[in-house]
Amino acid sequence: MHNSEKSSIFAANLIPNTIKVKNIVVRFCGDSGDGMQLTGNMFAQLAAEMGHEISTLPDFPAEIRAPQGTLGGVSAFQVELGQEVYTSGDKADVVVAMNAAALKVCTLGSHFNHPQAHFDEEFSLFHRHAILIVDTDSLTDKDLEKAQYHTPNPFEELGIPESVQIVPVALTTLTKEALKDSGMDNKSVLKCRNMFALGLIYWLFDEPMEKAIHLLEEKFKKKPALVAPNTKVMVDGYNYGQNLALNVQQVHLEPSEGSDLRQNSADGSKLNAESSYTSIAGNKATAWGLIAAAEKAGKRLFLGSYPITPATDILHELAARKDMNVMAIQAEDEIAGVCTAIGAAFAGDLACTSTSGPGLSLKSEAIGLAVMAELPLVVIDVQRGGPSTGLPTKTEQTDLLQALYGRNGECPAVVIAASSSANCFDYAYEACKIALENMTPVILMTDTYLANGTALWRIPKLAELPEIHPQGVPEELKGQYNPALRDARGVRYWAYPGMEGYEHRNIGLERDAEKGTISTNPENHEQMVLARKHKIEQIANSIPNLQTLKPSNLQTLKPSNLQTSDTLLVGWGSTEGHLHAAANELGCDLAHFNYICPLPKNTREILSQYKRIVVCELNTGQFATYLRAQFPDIKFEQYNEIQGQPFAVERIVNFVKKSEC
Amino acid sequence: MEASQFKSDQYVRFCPGCGDHAICMALQKAMAQIGIPTHQVAVISGIGCSSRMPHYLNTYGFNTIHGRGGAIATGVKTSHPELTVWQMSGDGDCLAIGGNHFIHEIRRNVDLNICLFNNRIYGLTKGQYSPTSPKGFVSKSSPFGTVERPFIPAELVLGARGTFFARTLDVDVPTTVDCLVAAQQHKGASVVECLVNCVIFNNGTHSWIADREQREEHSIILRHGEKMIFGKNKDKGLAVEIDPQTFVPRLIVVPADDERVLVHDAHQQDPTLHRLLALMGQERNLEVNAPSLLPIALGVIRDVEAETYDQAVNEQIQKVRASSQAHTFDELTATLDQWS
Incomplete structure (x- = not known):
């Protein structure tokens, strides 16, 4: 929920009935082995199918299975659903905690390791008025010891305020009871606990069980033996809520009514009856954007990649898409990932490589080769916490300067960024279009938050996507072609092996501006450096202008001394949802960038309209640094967080209000 | 050529x-x-x-x-x-x-x-x-x-x-x-x-x-x-010998007309x-x-x-394509769980 007064709907009203809300945040947390990601995904998908907007945040440890029951092994999945969903939510309204460790982590947030920490709304992952469903079977002395409790009463020890509505449920016992006649062994039975919790949450949200069962059957399609027991447990969970009439209000989410889905489709289209929707994760959307672009461009899609968190799902998806004629190679290392792609680009394909920060470092020299050889190449950087191995499963925007500048020599490349899980599709498509039409590497920035998060996606038809015209070579150059020949835009012509009469030698060495052969001539080098620079700059002619976002709910603005119309929030990439929500709350404007190099042509014009500009990023100010270099006469303030987590809208709002001078 | x-x-x-x-x-x-x-x-x-x-x-x-x-x-x-x-x-x-x-x-x-x-x-x-x-x-x-x-x-x-x-x-x-x-x-x-x-x-x-x-x-x-023959006068050949103690095979030089010369x-x-x-x-x-x-x-x-x-990699693609229904982006999106 976007502002605090909404959360009061959960004030301890013990009379069961149904209340209506516009949006709500649910967090599932448990042990790494408790199936929290599956549970959360199923819940989010059903919510999306019921017509709600969704935004999800899987939040899991880097270890596949940390020691069971420990604080380090807590895996969580958060989803905001409803209308005007811009983010996966600052704090949860409803929490399912499957064990003692999860209870502790979600109560104390980042302070879970502090010995004397108590519930503190600033750090807690849920609200003061949240509903907290806890498996009471998982609070034995042994469980408490593993989770480093010091007393036998976890609720008291954690200082959970009375305003939080605790719903104790013997999840384990009830699951065992549900499956007592199934003949399953104890271990398999316990694996179904998550479905009891899911059923209970479905009851809480009054979701239709037929659809839920259908969805479960789909999820377990490949393991048919698990369908029946999981369905039984889920339905029992639902009935448990129904029959015992838990002292909790059921929640009825109001369905979307043509609400703003701007962040879910690049064209700003509204939900409409003629379109079809699905929920999609950012990495999958990215992969599908590449597939669509290849088909539109009439090129074979080639991916050279190496497994790396959190980018690997792109490789998985494209390796599975042989039906789409995709050639996906799992290379021997990151360098081979990009180099096989460069080979495919040299041979005329739409070539891509996917990676995360450490991989981008390794690929730097080869990206420089693609800049020098002027070949189309799409590099996808799914950013994670760094430097070095850093925080592999957490989100951050710390690779921007690496993408812009992290290569030897004067080495300009295009840098663009997706800003929602769904528009990863659009920007992956756009990256391909720019690369193929301008013979340049394009670095597409996404991050853990977008990659693993899911959002509602309006499924486009290929015909409605922009045309892609890959650079070719004029017929009259046959027999006279060389790799330095350019068109009027300054983009070199593309000929590749198999084309008779265009044989040539491409190089990573400097080439003669006319003949295309190796040259060490001083003037020629300068001329070529400027030609490559100009080639990137002219791309600004074909990208959309920057649009500022005005606050959508001016009528709900709280009285404030803030001269908000003078203030502009600035961001780039995955923070768009958070900044959108913050701008709405502050009543100020937002300029969110998807095109970073080159910047949209009207950037200066927009920025110079504001007295106060606050650049908000999940790093120490990389985009702000870049903007200052471009516009030295404009003053940029910064708001930064570097905790491996998405922004909290509330903190942005507080910062902008507090630091107002 | x-x-x-x-x-x-x-x-x-x-x-x-x-x-x-x-x-x-x-x-x-x-x-x-x-x-x-x-x-x-x-x-x-x-x-x-x-x-x-x-x-x-x-x-x-x-x-x-x-x-x-x-x-x-x-x-x-x-x-x-x-x-x-x-x-x-x-x-x-x-x-x-x-x-x-x-x-x-x-x-x-x-x-x-x-x-x-x-x-x-x-x-x-x-x-x-x-x-x-x-x-x-x-x-x-x-x-x-x-x-x-x-x-x-x-x-x-x-x-x-x-x-x-x-x-x-x-x-x-x-x-x-x-x-x-x-x-x-x-x-x-x-x-x-x-x-x-x-x-x-x-x-x-x-x-x-x-x-x-x-x-x-x-x-x-x-x-x-061909036989493994060498030398200015084509007088030497190569043969293989197993060491009786270690069972390690090794090559030795023998006269070219030795019947042990390897092919x-x-x-x-x-x-x-x-x-x-x-x-x-x-x-x-x-x-x-x-x-x-x-x-x-x-x-x-x-x-x-x-x-x-x-x-192998190209054959696998052809094989999968032959056995699948969706070959275009629009056909692919049609296979998604979706709603209007």
């Missing part, structure tokens, strides 16, 4: 006397003999003296970055198996900085023709020891002699489960042409180790066999199906004998001035069939 059709208009800039001149000529001859048109041929290289080779061949060429020629060539061939793809590389480019790509292109058996120019030195950076310099080798970066153990390229190729290995000598153009043609005919990763002289920084490195008077005594040219079988899948042959005379390559008792093997040592990566 004529060798001249494969000559580019570029002035060849190898040092006068460099072994690469001869290999360049042999490549042009071999490509003409193979007869694949210039626009169907891509020559990929990394960085180093030998990596300049694409500039002198009138085909498609790509002179890339240090060590990465193998990965880039893999991308070219896998995405376009209809092309003939050559990789030009040196002992530094291929075995040091590009070692990982080298073993993996061999392991995958990508249908590439890989020329590994081995002059046992870094020439373009002006004389540092390489992974094939013998132990004790004095160079600018090893003024007191190296203390490290070198690679024997053949051993690396076989260790990576290589399907083709040939060795040739710069000054022996006919054998080089034969090896290059055989490399092209072989389906899979074909490695041709070209022993080349670096006239500036490592002159005479292969003189043990390169000198005319010594060559026939110190080397043997292996030909599939070369390059197509034998078991690499045991190929390894013994490839390691003959390598003592000098392991340590400076070590005595070599057996002749160095030249010619095609190993040439066995195996599925190629580029073919």
Whole structure:
């Protein structure tokens, strides 16, 4: 929920009935082995199918299975659903905690390791008025010891305020009871606990069980033996809520009514009856954007990649898409990932490589080769916490300067960024279009938050996507072609092996501006450096202008001394949802960038309209640094967080209000 | 086709006397003999003296970055198996900085023709020891002699489960042409180790066999199906002997008319004998001035069939496509769980 007064709907009203809300945040947390990601995904998908907007945040440890029951092994999945969903939510309204460790982590947030920490709304992952469903079977002395409790009463020890509505449920016992006649062994039975919790949450949200069962059957399609027991447990969970009439209000989410889905489709289209929707994760959307672009461009899609968190799902998806004629190679290392792609680009394909920060470092020299050889190449950087191995499963925007500048020599490349899980599709498509039409590497920035998060996606038809015209070579150059020949835009012509009469030698060495052969001539080098620079700059002619976002709910603005119309929030990439929500709350404007190099042509014009500009990023100010270099006469303030987590809208709002001078 | 059709208009800039001149000529001859048109041929290289080779061949060429020629060539061939793809590389480019790509292109058996120019030195950076310099080798970066153990390229190729290995000598153009043609005919990763002289920084490195008077005594040219005979007077042969104590097989020199003289079988899948042959005379390559008792093997040592990566990966795509309903983006999105 976007502002605090909404959360009061959960004030301890013990009379069961149904209340209506516009949006709500649910967090599932448990042990790494408790199936929290599956549970959360199923819940989010059903919510999306019921017509709600969704935004999800899987939040899991880097270890596949940390020691069971420990604080380090807590895996969580958060989803905001409803209308005007811009983010996966600052704090949860409803929490399912499957064990003692999860209870502790979600109560104390980042302070879970502090010995004397108590519930503190600033750090807690849920609200003061949240509903907290806890498996009471998982609070034995042994469980408490593993989770480093010091007393036998976890609720008291954690200082959970009375305003939080605790719903104790013997999840384990009830699951065992549900499956007592199934003949399953104890271990398999316990694996179904998550479905009891899911059923209970479905009851809480009054979701239709037929659809839920259908969805479960789909999820377990490949393991048919698990369908029946999981369905039984889920339905029992639902009935448990129904029959015992838990002292909790059921929640009825109001369905979307043509609400703003701007962040879910690049064209700003509204939900409409003629379109079809699905929920999609950012990495999958990215992969599908590449597939669509290849088909539109009439090129074979080639991916050279190496497994790396959190980018690997792109490789998985494209390796599975042989039906789409995709050639996906799992290379021997990151360098081979990009180099096989460069080979495919040299041979005329739409070539891509996917990676995360450490991989981008390794690929730097080869990206420089693609800049020098002027070949189309799409590099996808799914950013994670760094430097070095850093925080592999957490989100951050710390690779921007690496993408812009992290290569030897004067080495300009295009840098663009997706800003929602769904528009990863659009920007992956756009990256391909720019690369193929301008013979340049394009670095597409996404991050853990977008990659693993899911959002509602309006499924486009290929015909409605922009045309892609890959650079070719004029017929009259046959027999006279060389790799330095350019068109009027300054983009070199593309000929590749198999084309008779265009044989040539491409190089990573400097080439003669006319003949295309190796040259060490001083003037020629300068001329070529400027030609490559100009080639990137002219791309600004074909990208959309920057649009500022005005606050959508001016009528709900709280009285404030803030001269908000003078203030502009600035961001780039995955923070768009958070900044959108913050701008709405502050009543100020937002300029969110998807095109970073080159910047949209009207950037200066927009920025110079504001007295106060606050650049908000999940790093120490990389985009702000870049903007200052471009516009030295404009003053940029910064708001930064570097905790491996998405922004909290509330903190942005507080910062902008507090630091107002 | 004529060798001249494969000559580019570029002035060849190898040092006068460099072994690469001869290999360049042999490549042009071999490509003409193979007869694949210039626009169907891509020559990929990394960085180093030998990596300049694409500039002198009138085909498609790509002179890339240090060590990465193998990965880039893999991308070219896998995405376009209809092309003939050559990789030009040196002992530094291929075995040091590009070692990982080298073993993996061999392991995958990508249908590439890989020329590994081995002059046992870094020439373009002006004389540092390489992974094939013998132990004790004095160079600018090893003024007191190296203390490290070198690679024997053949051993690396076989260790990576290589399907083709040939060795040739710069000054022996006919054998080089034969090896290059055989490399092209072989389906899979074909490695041709070209022993080349670096006239500036490592002159005479292969003189043990390169000198005319010594060559026939110190080397043997292996030909599939022929007896392993060598020597100025063709009076020596190779036979295999099992040590009765250790059961280790080893090659020995016997008179040419000895009935034990082996017949070369390059197509034998078991690499045991190929390894013994490839390691003959390598003592000098392991340590400076070590005595070599057996002749160095030249010619095609190993040439066995195996599925190629580029073919397998493309066939898998065709197979999956044939059995799936969705082939376009719109058909693909139609398979999604969706609602209006």
